[in-house]
Amino acid sequence: xxxxxxxxxxxxxxxxxxxxxxxxxxxxxxxxxxxxxxxxxxxxxxxxxxxxxxxxxxxxxxxxxxxxxxxxxxxxxxxxxxxxxxxxxxxxxxxxxxxxxxxxxxxxxxxxxxxxxxxxxxxxxxxxxxxxxxxxxxxxxxxxxxxxxxxxxxxxxxxxxxxxxxxxxxxxxxxxxxxxxxxxxxxxxxxxxxxxxxxxxxxxxxxxxxxxxxxxxxxxxxxxxxxxxxxxxxxxxxxxxxxxxxxxxxxxxxxxxxxxxxxxxxxxxxxxxxxxxxxxxxxxxxxxxxxxxxxxxxxxxxxxxxxxxxxxxxxxxxxxxxxxxxxxxxxxxxxxxxxxxxxxxxxxxxxxxxxxxxxxxxx
Numbered sequence: 413x414x415x416x417x418x419x420x421x422x423x424x425x426x427x428x429x430x431x432x433x434x435x436x437x438x439x440x441x442x443x444x445x446x447x448x449x450x451x452x453x454x455x456x457x458x459x460x461x462x463x464x465x466x467x468x469x470x471x472x473x474x475x476x477x478x479x480x481x482x483x484x485x486x487x488x489x490x491x492x493x494x495x496x497x498x499x500x501x502x503x504x505x506x507x508x509x510x511x512x513x514x515x516x517x518x519x520x521x522x523x524x525x526x527x528x529x530x531x532x533x534x535x536x537x538x539x540x541x542x543x544x545x546x547x548x549x550x551x552x553x554x555x556x557x558x559x560x561x562x563x564x565x566x567x568x569x570x571x572x573x574x575x576x577x578x579x580x581x582x583x584x585x586x587x588x589x590x591x592x593x594x595x596x597x598x599x600x601x602x603x604x605x606x607x608x609x610x611x612x613x614x615x616x617x618x619x620x621x622x623x624x625x626x627x628x629x630x631x632x633x634x635x636x637x638x639x640x641x642x643x644x645x646x647x648x649x650x651x652x653x654x655x656x657x658x659x660x661x662x663x664x665x666x667x668x669x670x671x672x673x674x675x676x677x678x679x680x681x682x683x684x685x686x687x688x689x690x691x692x693x694x695x696x697x698x699x700x701x702x703x704x705x706x707x708x709x710x711x712x713x714x715x716x717x718x719x720x721x722x723x724x725x726x727x728x729x730x731x732x733x734x735x736x737x738x739x740x741x742x743x744x745x746x747x748x749x750x751x752x753x754x755x756x757x758x759x760x761x762x763x764x765x766x767x768x769x770x771x772x773x774x775x
Contacts, residue, residue: 417444418727420507421474423495424486425450425459427604428509432484433463435720438710443727446478451487471498482507482730484535484723489514493522500526507533507726511570511747512740519744523770526740533726533736534743537718538571539578546676546695546702547650547657551579556664557653565633566646569750570743576623576630577746579650584741584771587749588764591621591632591757602640621753632753662697674698692717741773 420436422429422445436445445465450456453469460467468474471483482505485495493513499506512534513519526532539548551559562579564572576582597613616636623630638644650657655664660676674697682690691711695703705712707720728734748765756763 417442418481418730419444419446419478420482420484420727421445421447421449421468421471421478421480422484422486423449423471423474424484424509425455426486429459429484429486431716431719432486432723433459433465435716435723437463438712439707439720439724442724446480447474449474471495472502475499475502475504480504482726484726485509486535489518493518493525496522496532497525500529500531503531505531505533505726505730507535507722507737508740508743509535510743511750512743513747516748516751519747520769523740523744523768527770527773530739532740533729534738534740535719535722536571536574536738536743536746537715537722538567538575540718540721541714542678542692542695542703542705542717543660543676543714544575544648546697547648548578549702550657550662550676550697551650551652556650556655556657556662559628559650559652561629561631561649561651563631563633563647563649563651565638566648567639568634569753570746572632572634573623573630573749573753574742574746575648576625576632577742577749580625580628580630582625582628583775584745584767584773585626586764586767587626587752588624588762589621589749589752589756590762591619591753592760593757594618594620598635598641599643600637600641602642603637604640619753619757621756623749623753676702739773741770744768744770 422432433445436443447466447468448456448460449468450459456467483499485492485506485508489511492508496506496508513522538544559579562576564575595615595617598616599611599613601608618635621632635644661673663673666672676695676697678695679693681688681693692705694701722737725734725737729736752763752765
């Protein structure tokens with residue numbers, strides 16, 4: 413255990429930034445928010461009053477006053493690069509929300525400005541969500557052989573690419589993307605934080621893309637608002653040389669002439685006469701525990717668990733006590749391939765990504 417909680421400042425006061433503020437309140441022995449910078453003085457003061465933290469007018473003011481161990485930047489991608497660079501110039505480690513820049517030119521400029529510093533991490537949390545983390549642990553155990561393809565239908569662009577690359581072990585090689593879009597009517601009953609109470613079908617776009625990573629393949633399938641629209645399933649299939657993981661089931665060849673199917677089971681407390689409270693405990697396959705909730709008793713949803721895991725990993729890394737959680741080079745590569753998905757969909761032609769400057773980054 414550390415002698416004190418890691419101190420961090422946060423740039424941003426919007427919906428996403430509030431995840432970090434809530435988690436810091438729930439994890440006082442591990443992390444502490446020591447200052448906040450908002451888009452405007454009024455917005456910063458409102459958020460600062462709500463969360464009981466001091467407000468500052470700039471990154472420089474926050475750092476000069478509080479000397480945080482690291483800074484979380486949770487602003488739109490158009491604003492993020494300049495703030496990342498400002499923090500790096502002050503020699504402060506940064507955890508920046510996805511994506512790190514809005515477009516390819518922005519990614520290149522950001523890498524040129526701060527890539528060599530080694531101070532920038534990206535808050536790519538999807539592989540840290542309990543279900544994905546358990547699948548990843550199973551795949552990396554060798555239980556299904558060599559992973560050869562990943563199909564993702566749940567989240568968009570860079571997040572989906574991050575999952576594919578994690579399972580496939582893809583690095584910075586050129587990837588060839590072929591995309592198509594389709595439009596069909598769909599009711600959209602839910603948005604991010606509310607019911608729409610509108611049962612009229614509206615046109616929704618689906619983008620489907622194949623991604624050739626060079627020896628392995630990703631299949632991308634995303635419909636507008638699929639994150640929140642419960643009328644569309646979330647689906648992931650990890651195919652390999654000796655089996656596959658399809659959502660929450662694994663099928664594999666265990667010995668000659670013996671194929672077995674096993675569910676990935678989540679132990680969720682709080683049902684029936686379980687009075688421990690509603691919480692995720694662990695995820696297992698057979699008698700093997702694939703994943704344990706690192707925050708038992710806090711009643712967090714999966715997104716909060718993933719962000720909390722990223723936040724505490726960032727705290728450990730900034731103290732020199734852990735591995736870098738998700739280096740800037742990885743976030744740049746995710747967005748590079750995501751941009752190629754959009755470009756191919758727009759042009760109707762395949763797009764092959766280039767090998768960029770961040771390819772030389774150390775693993």
